[in-house]
Amino acid sequence: MDFSNMFGQLKEVQEKLKQAQEDLVNVTAEGDAGGGMVKAVANGKKQVIKLEIDPLLCKEEDREMLQDLVVAAVNQAIKEADQKGQERLMKTTKGMMPNIPGMDFGNLG
Numbered sequence: 001m002d003f004s005n006m007f008g009q010l011k012e013v014q015e016k017l018k019q020a021q022e023d024l025v026n027v028t029a030e031g032d033a034g035g036g037m038v039k040a041v042a043n044g045k046k047q048v049i050k051l052e053i054d055p056l057l058c059k060e061e062d063r064e065m066l067q068d069l070v071v072a073a074v075n076q077a078i079k080e081a082d083q084k085g086q087e088r089l090m091k092t093t094k095g096m097m098p099n100i101p102g103m104d105f106g107n108l109g
Helices: 003-026 060-093
Strands: 028-033 038-043 048-053
Touching: 003 038, 003 060, 028 060, 038 060, 048 060
Parallel strands: none
Antiparallel strands: 028 038, 038 048
């Protein structure tokens, strides 16, 4: 068994994983609620980067509904961004990592 080759491959995998994690900032996903009245955009690092609210929702009597819609839109965007980020990480490391049951690399971001 050639340990230097194995360690070289491990270092390469670590570098690619690090780059893939850094690249998650470029993955974007959009969530919406209320038929598109509230829209949120998040990145693969689970950060909300944009929020749009229909001006019709800005009335005082709609405040509670607006808050609920914002929460729903943000949660949807983060969920989709997380899924896209995991897909990106899996694509980046495809064929490089052994398929080890129980080993989850999705939490590396």
